[in-house]
Amino acid sequence: MKEDLKLSPEQHSFMAEAIELARKNLKSFNGGPFGAVVVKDGVIVGKGSNCVTSNNDPTAHAEVVAIRDACKNLNTFQLDGCEIYSSCEPCPMCLGAIYWARPSKLFFAAGREDAAKAGFDDSYIYNQIPLSVEQRDLPTSQFMTAEAKSVFDSWVELEQKIPY
């Protein structure tokens, strides 16, 4: 994809912050070289750097950490009107997290191929996700479907629920 050349100095400063968070991990050894910030109304409201290995949490990618931080700071589970700046194209887990958080815009710097060259599985997982369950490398079985569907039926009938 072609780089977007129309962005403001402010937007460059947000991405520079995300890249700086990535760079700090080269010295802190907290995790992989990835950083992200969440911005609302021109102010950084959440930050994250990868801390998979230091926190023993395979889900602690920069974007996930930044989303959790922003949601905590904003006291919400939806990032309406927010922008996410990530030092690298989000992996499918992080892209899924971003879709669930529903920000208005995403910016990234390095691409998934760059991540792959640096030894990360992003491209591999992007190739696995769209496959049918039977085609994936991860052995997967489905069972007890009726029992689980009955919980969904009860959810649909529930009046007090909070949708997300």
Place this chain on the structure above:
Amino acid sequence: MKEDLKLSPEQHSFMAEAIELARKNLKSFNGGPFGAVVVKDGVIVGKGSNCVTSNNDPTAHAEVVAIRDACKNLNTFQLDGCEIYSSCEPCPMCLGAIYWARPSKLFFAAGREDAAKAGFDDSYIYNQIPLSVEQRDLPTSQFMTAEAKSVFDSWVELEQKIPY
């Protein structure tokens, strides 16, 4: 996909526990009706139920919570030799998290279409992920690529890093 009919009573008990965690959320109002457990050597080592709305965390899906719990309990960021039982087919975020955690097998009960009928975006996000960045509904721009790639170059040269 066809249900797997060859599973053991023990495996049924693990899935029953995942479904029970989902069902409990109908009364606790902690989040959506989803549950998951992580099993190693025939023992449950991690549990999770959806707590998106109660924790203000859009990433707190049952599988992510269960993976975090198991990794904490096992003091690791990799679920080698573990099985994950989820009351519903994982959404792309959770499937990505599962690939990063690298368990040996995945079992699920309800499917993504069942989740969609109950009001959840799983199918929509599955359709978005494989699209090119330009085709997705989420407005996305790439910039400052060279700066971010230089961090990856430094990572590749780093001797002390912990790969994941």
